[in-house]
Amino acid sequence: MSYTAPLKDMLFNIEHLAGIDQVASIPGFEDAGLETAQAVLEECAKLNEGVIAPLNWEGDKNPSSWKDGVVTTTPGFKDAFKQYAEGGWQGLQHPVDFGGQGLPKTIGAACTEILNSANMSFALCPLLTDGAIEALLTAGSDELKAIYLEKLVSGQWTGTMNLTEPQAGSDLSLVRTRAEPQPDGSYKVFGTKIFITYGEHDMAENIVHLVLARVQGAPEGVKGISLFVVPKFLVNGDGSLGARNDVHCVSIEHKMGIKASPTAVLQFGDHGGAVGYLVGQENRGLEYMFIMMNAARYAVGVQGIAVAERAYQKAVQYAKDRVQSRPVDGSINASAAIIHHPDVKRMLMTMRAYTEGCRAMASVAAAAYDAAHHHPDADTRKQNAAFYEFMVPLVKGYSTEMSLEVTSLGVQVHGGMGFIEETGAAQYYRDAKILTIYEGTTAIQANDLVGRKTARDGGQTAKGIAAQVEQTEAALRASGSDTAAVVAKRLQAARLAFIDVVDFVAGNTKASPNAVFAGSVPYLMLAGNLVAGWQLGRALLVAQDQLAQGQDEAFMRSKIATARFYADHLLSKAPGLRDSIVDGADSVNALAPEAF
Amino acid sequence: MSYTAPLKDMLFNIEHLAGIDQVASIPGFEDAGLETAQAVLEECAKLNEGVIAPLNWEGDKNPSSWKDGVVTTTPGFKDAFKQYAEGGWQGLQHPVDFGGQGLPKTIGAACTEILNSANMSFALCPLLTDGAIEALLTAGSDELKAIYLEKLVSGQWTGTMNLTEPQAGSDLSLVRTRAEPQPDGSYKVFGTKIFITYGEHDMAENIVHLVLARVQGAPEGVKGISLFVVPKFLVNGDGSLGARNDVHCVSIEHKMGIKASPTAVLQFGDHGGAVGYLVGQENRGLEYMFIMMNAARYAVGVQGIAVAERAYQKAVQYAKDRVQSRPVDGSINASAAIIHHPDVKRMLMTMRAYTEGCRAMASVAAAAYDAAHHHPDADTRKQNAAFYEFMVPLVKGYSTEMSLEVTSLGVQVHGGMGFIEETGAAQYYRDAKILTIYEGTTAIQANDLVGRKTARDGGQTAKGIAAQVEQTEAALRASGSDTAAVVAKRLQAARLAFIDVVDFVAGNTKASPNAVFAGSVPYLMLAGNLVAGWQLGRALLVAQDQLAQGQDEAFMRSKIATARFYADHLLSKAPGLRDSIVDGADSVNALAPEAF
Structure with missing residues (x-):
């Protein structure tokens, strides 16, 4: 079940389709040319192939577990996350001002794919942290930024997105979690959030929850929703950790896939109220959330490409090893590796074409993102923004839908062995099914x-x-x-x-x-x-x-x-x-x- | 997670598309008209809805387990199988001469669907027993028929198909299990068979294994394979059970789906040789196996329809219950059940159209089978045989491939809840994936x-x-x-x-x-x-x-x-x-x- 990052294909896209030279001509990205891309991707491949990928099947066998409010992740995850953070990978695309590497998405997206191919369950923690960082960068006050960003960017703390409630899934107008203003300018938050990815875990010192809630007296519907930071541990003035906040994980879900990724039910305020801090202005929470959701949606699309790539590599390996039946054209006069059979080739080519096609699409979209956000020319920014915005639902929707077909074909190439869990192909099939659902179906x-x-x-x-x-x-x-x-x-x-x-x-x-x-x-x-x-x-x-x-x-x-x-x-x-x-x-x- | 058999649709097909009147005009089927069909289907629905369907999710939670060669099935299965057998359901389509009901496939196929919708894992035991009965009817000597058929038809004993070996899956020419002729006309069988559905279990007194093996000196390849009966317990002259035969279950598989159905690794002859009896003539085993496999392939196609129907019913229920967002046409000025949303309707209609289309195809194919086997006119038999033979790969291949899409949509309709195992939609998705693989990919x-x-x-x-x-x-x-x-x-x-x-x-x-x-x-x-x-x-x-x-x-x-x-x-x-x-x-x- 080894994994080799498809660096050649990624660099081909980055060079020829996304146009890294043009990205590197944008002020601030001068050092982010093809050579940098290659060096970063090679380092990224090393960590993921060697450390994170081997934990993928382990996480399926030994999922995160919950006991008395404490979530213990799969053995090996904590140490791997430490290595990930220490390598500076959490900050890859984030501003240098807060300790990040400030690399363009054109390079970062390939790293996201590698991480997710290695281990989708593991990768969800950094993915959600990226979202929290994005939200604070977009709308957080200088004070919030000063307290939280550096720790998130370094991977010392992690982030979550708290949107869903039992009655409010796709329809966030139904959010009921409430926030009561306090005299000191903070809020007390009360409510229940479900499906919170890495809502509780043991891989970081603190967890920074970004929470949608209604301030008392806010308008009905989506126009009355605000965004709050609710840290697991309160943060003292000197940046050290203070008291445990009143947010608790009451259970985690028993899921079909991505089992190592804890999906938490979080209870806010059962013991007097969880201390929260308003992000941006009241009642504009959904707007901010959409900004971070757009980033997360793109990333989930990349997860689809990533799991498809992993399933493809596994299927190719099996098809080259498994000997069964003679080729129909009589080219080999004995039972041959099944990769010689046209239908096996058709399945492998389908998997490959979908994966390479979506990877190319995502790479081009990433370059548009970089230009949309950083190009000095306003018209160029606008044009690229329109293109990128159009791409987001395609990268998310198409790449994840295709990943269902690709991972299904991956099982199919394995025949009966594909249905046996120890083979590993089934995990990709089970893991992939969440991708067409979360961050917006x-x-x-x-x-x-x-x-x-x-x-x-x-x-x-x-x-x-x-x-x-x-x-x-x-x-x-x-x-x-x-x-x-x-x-x-x-x-x-x-x-x-x-x-x-x-x-x-x-x-x-x-x-x-x-x-x-x-x-x-x-x-x-x-x-x-x-x-x-x-x-x-x-x-x-x-x-x-x-x-x-x-x-x-x-x-x-x-x-x-x-x-x-x-x-x-x-x-x-x-x-x-x-x-x-x-x-x-x-x-x-x-x-x-x-x-x- | 209740299930209601779609009797109206089934009877519509049986009456108008399959033409039950014509089937009932065939000698031997005079009593098998529409009224009989209705009465049988209603009884079938009663048992399956009430007794067998409620065990489906139970079987996923508490799969069959293996200890020291003994397989214990899910709590409730043994008793349910007793009721199934006592109701005469195992013998529904089998000859009256051996205690069966002698009903046409046109009716039987609908019962097969109901049973599989209720509980695919459970249904596999009767499905494989049907195959063993078919093989003995086709090629067994009068003696073998006398010893085994009545007990199989009554459900007192069950049957299995032993084809696959580690190196021989789709390519049966690679079968290595060997059979040594004994002076008394029996054989001693040695070898390992894998993926044997209900190869060991506790629901019946005896298990009758139909085993592909090579007699010493037989030609290489598929022309040197013979078919043997190898009972778990030898049968005495008076029909009572004798000594334990030398066939043992050394493990069962850990599978993605159909977890309640034990998939056994069987070891033949580790303690001196398993006693086997030749079915038909030496070296014609594959030919006989194909006859029973054709029946099994049709039945697996029906499994696809069955699991699609179950997934559809569950999705409809959820879509009617779950309230989320206002309809896009403004027809309801509040959040509404999601069945009001066009894309949810599209998904449900896709599930329904696939399921009804394949059900209609299978029903018409069943009527052709009945005419092909029982019509007094030779030309009619021939014509129907050609039609039925053409239909078998379509019923098997198309109905199972569509079941992957339908069960995936079933999860999708549930949104995030679909990914939570307790919801039940995920089980259908996991169960269905075996259908495009077994009995021929x-x-x-x-x-x-x-x-x-x-x-x-x-x-x-x-x-x-x-x-x-x-x-x-x-x-x-x-x-x-x-x-x-x-x-x-x-x-x-x-x-x-x-x-x-x-x-x-x-x-x-x-x-x-x-x-x-x-x-x-x-x-x-x-x-x-x-x-x-x-x-x-x-x-x-x-x-x-x-x-x-x-x-x-x-x-x-x-x-x-x-x-x-x-x-x-x-x-x-x-x-x-x-x-x-x-x-x-x-x-x-x-x-x-x-x-x-």
């Missing part, structure tokens, strides 16, 4: 894509992307290779399908919301499919050039074959999706609830 | 579809089915309703895609096997999709007629809506599959094994 991502990302600007951003795809088609045709022409043909068909759907969505969201939202998830899948296929089309062009220059023949030929496979087998789904979206809304909505 | 089904079912007759049977689909299209158009016309349009597109692929398969299997087998699973998915959609098209016609006659309006309207949904959202995938099969083989086979 695929439907929530699709609502975002339809409402905020497509209908709001009348489909402009979407059409802009389609125009870029068209340019890639032209370049593919101009390149003169048959393979490129095939990919161009499939890209074109997918793009035309996409445009039809964008017109449908932009034109009908207000007038016929039921019709549009009936096709929202298929729209997301079509858009994600197109963008991932487009990036592989770009990759094919690069690979053709590199081949012509005699660069890394084996890698470039594989990239071309993978792009072609993606076009033939995955992009070819796009026109069917268009049909079901544009023609299929009536049948989604035909039955009344009582007819089910 | 989807790829093995697809090989069968390509080789024996399509290429062998030059696509004749396939084209015959396409011609029948075309007739349904014509009838849909002639019916005059808009909905029927839409379904006809999608059916036509899917049928034309299917014909292209059949031509591709029939024309290239010999000359370009790698190209054809690269698309074998997509071909299976396309064929299954078409046939299930076709049956729902037929169902729509019936429902329109019934509506016109004022019959059961709610049910008939739902059937029409489901058929329409199937056409819009699932049949619409067919043309894309054609493209990836016919154009996509090169990219499947492009990379050499070392490039992975």
Whole structure:
């Protein structure tokens, strides 16, 4: 169950698709060129392959456990997290001012993938801490920043996001946790939060909970929600830890996957009130939360790519080792490794094409994020922000949905052995299923894509992307290779399908919301499919050039074959999706609830 | 987690699609008309809903356990199996001569679904016993039949299928278990078998193992494999149980799902040799095994439908109960049950359409089985046999693959709660994953579809089915309703895609096997999709007629809506599959094994 980080593919994307040179031309990122990327990724691979990956299966066998309010993580996790923190990995993308490395997301996202391939359960702790850091950077007062940020960035403390309550999941307007203002400017927080990832654990000295709650007298609904910092231990003026706060873990969940990651039920204020500190202004909590959620959503998309990569590597290994049946073409006159069988190749190529396609998409989105946040030119920032915002639901939704298919194929390649837990393939299948659910289900991502990302600007951003795809088609045709022409043909068909759907969505969201939202998830899948296929089309062009220059023949030929496979087998789904979206809304909505 | 057998849908299929009247016109089935079907299904539902279904989640929590060679099943299983046997359910489809009820598969298949919806792990014991009965009926000597059949049919003893060995899974030519002839005509069997479902348990007095092994000196490969009966306890002349045979369970597997079903490693002959009795003739074992495997494959397909139905019912219940967010169309001015949200409806309709489509396909296939085996006219038998044989890989492959998607959607509808084991939705997701693997993986089904079912007759049977689909299209158009016309349009597109692929398969299997087998699973998915959609098209016609006659309006309207949904959202995938099969083989086979 070893893991090898796909550095070559990552660096190919970072160099040729994301354009690290352009990122490094942004002030502040001068040192973040290809060489840095390579050095960082190699160090990252070392720690994760050697220390964190071996704990993945261990965490499945020996999950986090709860006793009397104390959560004990899987043996080895605490020490591994210490190494992770000491290596400076928690601060990789965070500001130098607070002890971070200040690297661009273009590099950081690849590190996030490596960590999550190594151990998704483990990786959730840093992922949530990133979210807490993001929230404090965005909206925290200077005082809060001074108290909390450095400790979070160093990995000495960890962070959580406390949104969900039993009655409030996707619908945060139903949040009931309440905060009472105190004379000293702090608040007392009362309520129950569920599904809190790493809400309690033994890997850090303190846990900084970011909590959504209502201040007394706040308006009903989402406009009355505020964001609070509620630390597990109060912090003294000198930064040392003070009294235990009134937030307690009353249980952790028994889950299908990511078992090592403790999912806590947290009780706030059962003994007089948990001390909390307002982040930003009252009643703007959801707005701040969305900022950190966007970062977390992108990261969850990367988790999908990560678990897909791990499942792929495992399946390839098994397919090369397992000997069974003669090849159908008679090329070997004896039982052969199953990788010689066309259907096994088809499964492996499907896993590979999805994973590489989504990785390319995520890498390009990361570069847009960097430009959107740090480019000196306002127009460039705006343009990149629109692109990145469009990408977030695709990276989150498409990459996680594809990870379900990929991890299922991973089990399938193993045959009966795949169903035996000790083999390890089943863990990826079980772990992956959370990804389409947390940080907003695929439907929530699709609502975002339809409402905020497509209908709001009348489909402009979407059409802009389609125009870029068209340019890639032209370049593919101009390149003169048959393979490129095939990919161009499939890209074109997918793009035309996409445009039809964008017109449908932009034109009908207000007038016929039921019709549009009936096709929202298929729209997301079509858009994600197109963008991932487009990036592989770009990759094919690069690979053709590199081949012509005699660069890394084996890698470039594989990239071309993978792009072609993606076009033939995955992009070819796009026109069917268009049909079901544009023609299929009536049948989604035909039955009344009582007819089910 | 209650379960209600979908009797109305089952009886609709049995009456209108499978044509129970025609089945009941076959000599021997005179009493097996619609009334009998209804009475049997109602009794079946009673036992399963009341006794067997409540043990499903229990079996997941408290799986079968092994200690010192003894397997103890989940508390309650032994008593439930006693009730199952005493009710005569094991013998439902087996000959009256051996104590069975002699009912047609058209009725029996519905009972198989009910049992598997109630409890897939439990149902595997009867399923394997059915296989053992089938093998003995097909090839057993009169003596073997006399000793074993009645006890198996009554459920007093149970049966197993012993095929797999560590090195021999899909490739049975690699079987090494050996059988040494003894002077008294029996054999001594030596070897290790793995993945033996209910290979050891405490629910019956004796276990009758059907074992593939090689007689000394037999030819290499599949032509040297024979089939043996190896009972757990030897049977005395008077039918009483004698000495313990030398077959022992050395461990059971730790699996992702169907945990209550013990999956045994059996050791034969470690203490001098397990006594075995040859079934039929030496070296024809695989042929006999294929007969029982065909029955088992059909049954596993029904398991897919069963677990999909159970997941659907659970998801519907949750979607009606869980209140979250306002409907997008503003029809309710408050948070509403999530079944009001279009994407939840889309998910539920997808689950329902797949399940009803596959159920209809399986029901029609069952009627063909009955005619193929029992119709007095030889031509009719032959025609139905060809149809049934074509259906087996579709029922097995398509119904189980769809069950992965349906059980995944089942979890998804539950949101975060779906990932918590106590909710129960995750169990269906974990259980279902074995279905695309055992009794021949989807790829093995697809090989069968390509080789024996399509290429062998030059696509004749396939084209015959396409011609029948075309007739349904014509009838849909002639019916005059808009909905029927839409379904006809999608059916036509899917049928034309299917014909292209059949031509591709029939024309290239010999000359370009790698190209054809690269698309074998997509071909299976396309064929299954078409046939299930076709049956729902037929169902729509019936429902329109019934509506016109004022019959059961709610049910008939739902059937029409489901058929329409199937056409819009699932049949619409067919043309894309054609493209990836016919154009996509090169990219499947492009990379050499070392490039992975």
